[in-house]
Amino acid sequence: MTVVHTVIDSPEGPLTLLAQDGGLAGLYIGDALYRPPQTAFGPRDDRPFAEAARQLGEYFAGVRREFDLPLALRGTSFQVTVWRALLRIPYGETTTYRELAESIGRPTAARAVGAANGRNPIGIVVPCHRVLGTDGTLTGYAAGVECKRRLLELEKVGR
Structure with missing residues (x-):
């Protein structure tokens, strides 16, 4: 259950991405409300996020309409x-x-x-x-x- 994170640039400012158990577990825009504390982000590791970064770049360029990423939805x-x-x-x-x-x-x-x-x-x-x-x-x-x-x-x- 290791959590890792990266930060990528976007037209909306920095995006903090979290991965857990092989899926995208978080994507926070800037200092978004309900953003977990930095201590919950785990170490920085850019490697698991190459595909998410590519797809987000395509989204912001207006060429991607759907994301195809494994998600790690955690909540009630x-x-x-x-x-x-x-x-x-x-x-x-x-x-x-x-x-x-x-x-x-x-x-x-x-x-x-x-x-x-x-x-x-x-x-x-x-x-x-x-x-x-x-x-x-x-x-x-x-x-x-x-x-x-x-x-x-x-x-x-x-x-």
Whole structure:
């Protein structure tokens, strides 16, 4: 259960990537809210992240719409259910917290879905930025609402 990390540059600033058990376990944009302390990152080792760095570069260049990376999702069963549902939101599309709650069979759990969404440890790859408030507004994002806006603009999400 060794955790290692790397830091790569992106148009959104430095991205800290964590790997655990052969999968991507974390992707934090800058000093994102809920970012674990540096002591949880393990030693720096760039080798396990070559493919993730390549795919993220393609994403930011506008040529990659889906990621094909092994993920190490760690959280409560409810959180993991929400994060897996996020993976089904297509590139260039959005959903709302209410719709996401309905999609996992928990139609009254929009707030809990929002909380799980906010704790998503693998930003961008697990596309929590594609979730909007029930009225279609941009709401909180661990890396900031402006970052969320820029990611949606990159994906050319129409409003």
